[in-house]
Structure formats: C-alpha cells, structure tokens
Amino acid sequence: MTIGRRLRSRIGASDLDPSSVFVLHHVAERAPLRLSELARCIRLDSSTVSRQVKNLEDLGYLERSGDPDDRRASRLRLTDQGRAVLEEAMRARAALVDRATAGWSVQDRDQLTKLMTRLTESLDRVAGTETR
Amino acid sequence: MTIGRRLRSRIGASDLDPSSVFVLHHVAERAPLRLSELARCIRLDSSTVSRQVKNLEDLGYLERSGDPDDRRASRLRLTDQGRAVLEEAMRARAALVDRATAGWSVQDRDQLTKLMTRLTESLDRVAGTETR
DNA sequence: GGTCGATAGTTGCATGGCACAAGCATCTAT
DNA sequence: ATAGATGCTTGTGCCATGCAACTATCGACC
Numbered sequence: 001m002t003i004g005r006r007l008r009s010r011i012g013a014s015d016l017d018p019s020s021v022f023v024l025h026h027v028a029e030r031a032p033l034r035l036s037e038l039a040r041c042i043r044l045d046s047s048t049v050s051r052q053v054k055n056l057e058d059l060g061y062l063e064r065s066g067d068p069d070d071r072r073a074s075r076l077r078l079t080d081q082g083r084a085v086l087e088e089a090m091r092a093r094a095a096l097v098d099r100a101t102a103g104w105s106v107q108d109r110d111q112l113t114k115l116m117t118r119l120t121e122s123l124d125r126v127a128g129t130e131t132r
Numbered sequence: 133m134t135i136g137r138r139l140r141s142r143i144g145a146s147d148l149d150p151s152s153v154f155v156l157h158h159v160a161e162r163a164p165l166r167l168s169e170l171a172r173c174i175r176l177d178s179s180t181v182s183r184q185v186k187n188l189e190d191l192g193y194l195e196r197s198g199d200p201d202d203r204r205a206s207r208l209r210l211t212d213q214g215r216a217v218l219e220e221a222m223r224a225r226a227a228l229v230d231r232a233t234a235g236w237s238v239q240d241r242d243q244l245t246k247l248m249t250r251l252t253e254s255l256d257r258v259a260g261t262e263t264r
Numbered sequence: 265g266g267t268c269g270a271t272a273g274t275t276g277c278a279t280g281g282c283a284c285a286a287g288c289a290t291c292t293a294t
Numbered sequence: 295a296t297a298g299a300t301g302c303t304t305g306t307g308c309c310a311t312g313c314a315a316c317t318a319t320c321g322a323c324c
Contacts, residue, residue, distance in 0.1 A: 019310070036272055045312050050274060052310085072272040072319045100254035108247060115244040122232035151281065168301055177283050182303055184281090204290045204301040 016089055023052050024061060024078065024086045032075035034067070043127070061085055148221055155184050156193060156210065156218045164207035166199070175259070193217055 016024075026042055027033065033041075039049040053076065056062040061082030064074040078086065101109050148156075158174055159165065167185055171178040185208065188194040193214030196206035210218065233241050 017309090034272075044310090046273070047275075047313080048311050050272095054274090067272095070272075070320070074273085096255070096258065097251075100251060100258045104250075108250075111243055112247040112251060115240060115247065118236075118240075119229075119232060119244060123228070126228065126232045149280085166301075176281090178302065179284080179304080180282055182301095186303090199301095202291070202301075206302085 016085055019052065020056055020061075021086065021089045023049070023056060024082055025090075027062065027076050028078055028083065028086055031077040032065070034073045035076060036073070038076065056082070148217055151184065152188060152193075153218065153221045155181070155188060156214055157222075159194065159208050160210055160215065160218055163209040164197070166205045167208060168205070170208065188214070 022042065023038070026038060030037070030041065035049055035053055036046055038053075039046040042049070044052075053062060053064070057064065060079055062076060063079050064076055067073040067075050101112075104112075154174065155170070158170060162169070162173065165173075167181055168178055170185075171181040174181070176184075185194060185196070189196065193211055194208060195211050196208055199205040199207050233244075236244075
C-alpha cells in the first residue's frame with residue numbers, strides 16, 4: 001500500500017500537487033459532476049473539495065457551470081489546460097512505473113495492471129457498502 | 133495508485149494513524165535501525181521522523197537504546213505492545229483486502245500479491261537511483 | 265402558497281503531517 | 295587539535311483535512 005507514497009515521492013513533474021492531480025483525474029473520468037458528488041467519490045469532506053476546486057479553478061484547470069436544474073449546485077469539468085496538465089502528470093507517473101517495470105515480461109505487466117484495476121474497483125465497492 | 137487512499141480510508145481500526153502504522157511497519161522489518169536510516173527508508177525528513185518516533189515512544193510502542201558505537205545515534209525497535217498494535221493494524225487492513233478480493237481465484241490473489249510486492253521493490257530501486 | 269426539513273456549497277477554526285533551517289552533540293579525517 | 299560531516303532535536307511555517315456554522319435553494323407536505 002505504500003505504492004502511492006512511493007509514486008508520490010517522484011511525481012512532482014508538473015508542479016501540481018498530488019491531491020490536485022487526484023481531483024483532476026476524477027473530474028476527468030466523471031464530468032460533468034457536482035462538487036458534492038466529487039467529494040463522496042474521493043471520500044473527502046466537501047469543504048476540502050470546495051477549496052481544492054476553487055484553487056484549480058483559479059489556476060484555470062477546472063471550470064464550473066451552473067446546474068440549470070438546481071441553482072445551488074454547479075457542474076464541474078476540466079478546461080483544455082486542465083486536461084493538458086493532467087495528461088502530463090499521468091505521463092510522468094506512467095514513465096516512472098515504466099522505468100520500474102522495465103525488466104518485466106509483458107504478461108506480468110498486463111497482469112499487474114488488470115489485477116490492480118480490479119482491486120481498486122473492489123475496494124471502492126467494499127468502502128461503499130462499509131460506510132453505510 | 134489510489135489504492136493507498138482507499139485502504140487508508142478504512143484502516144482506523146486500531147485508532148493509530150496511518151503514518152504511525154507506516155513507521156512501525158518499517159521498524160519491524162529492519163530493526164534495530166537508526167532514526168536517520170528510517171527517515172531515508174521512508175523518504176521523510178528526519179525532523180518529521182524524530183517527532184513520530186518520540187510520539188510512538190511515548191505511547192510505548194517503540195523504544196530506543198543508545199548505540200554503543202556512536203553516542204549520537206540510537207537504535208530503534210518495537211516493544212511487545214508495539215508489535216501487538218502493528219499486528220492488529222495489519223490484520224485490519226488484511227481483512228479489508230480479503231473482503232475486497234473475496235470472490236477472486238486463489239491464483240489471482242497470489243499473483244496480485246506477488247506482483248505488487250515486486251512493483252514496490254522496483255519503485256524503491258528506481259526512487260533510489262533517481263534521487264542521486 | 266407558505267412552512268419546514270434536507271441538500272449544495274462556502275467559510276472559520278483547529279489539528280496534524282510535513283519540510284526547511286538552525287542548533288547541539290558527537291564522530292572522523294587530516 | 296581543528297574543521298567538516300553526521301545524528302538528532304526544536305522552532306517555524308505551510309497546507310490538506312475535518313468539523314461546525316451559515317446561506318441559499320430545493321422539495322414535500324399541509
């Protein structure tokens with residue numbers, strides 16, 4: 001489980017902190033989505049996410065458009081710049097993993113990708129049933 | 133890579149924060165070791181580790197014995213209580229993963245364990261060569 | 265149509281992990 | 295013996311995070 005930490009230690013490539021990359025990634029996957037949805041998704045308090053989003057918005061990576069059906073809410077999506085920054089961050093991470101798995105067989109790499117994806121999903125499911 | 137986060141969100145079982153578990157785990161693996169060694173190992177500033185260790189020592193989970201060869205340094209090791217707490221934390225985490233992988237085949241689980249261990253080691257190696 | 269509880273989001277506040285820098289003690293090499 | 299390196303601690307500041315309080319809006323019910 002220290003993998004995250006190990007990766008994090010060297011991701012800094014795009015001078016964007018890990019939490020922000022994390023947020024951007026989720027928005028990219030599920031946009032357009034509400035702030036509260038995002039918060040539930042990444043399991044952080046909505047206040048935290050609110051500040052994160054504000055920051056990323058100021059940086060020009062994220063934009064909100066009012067939800068036509070609910071004037072309290074807003075829809076989040078990436079800007080082009082945000083997409084670019086995220087791409088770059090992901091690329092940096094991928095490069096690191098690639099270097100780490102340089103000597104591996106293709107089968108092993110594919111297996112690892114497949115299994116980790118599956119584990120991530122499973123953990124999400126467990127966490128979901130867990131919390132309520 | 134969000135696996136760490138996903139796990140972390142539910143580990144709280146032993147009311148010991150994740151960072152502390154992390155530290156205890158490393159001490160368990162490589163004891164007796166110096167504070168500075170530990171810091172290098174987990175890639176945290178020695179000041180941070182100093183405070184962590186002090187805290188864990190106060191809690192009775194860790195003990196230091198003076199290094200006979202170097203009066204500046206100290207050797208860290210777990211106390212019995214520390215070992216127990218760590219065990220408990222690891223068990224909690226394992227239980228969570230077990231639940232997540234409940235429907236998996238034995239082969240897949242073994243594979244995942246093997247590959248993740250290998251990835252962890254590889255990342256450490258890369259990070260090591262990276263930094264200098 | 266108005267009232268009340270639930271929900272979306274923001275902001276104030278406290279906490280905790282972290283890094284950096286300065287400092288003290290000790291070690292090592294010349 | 296002196297100078298620089300190393301081990302550790304402490305002071306300081308930063309920032310992510312959670313909780314609580316607040317405003318605005320929604321939805322349901324009378």
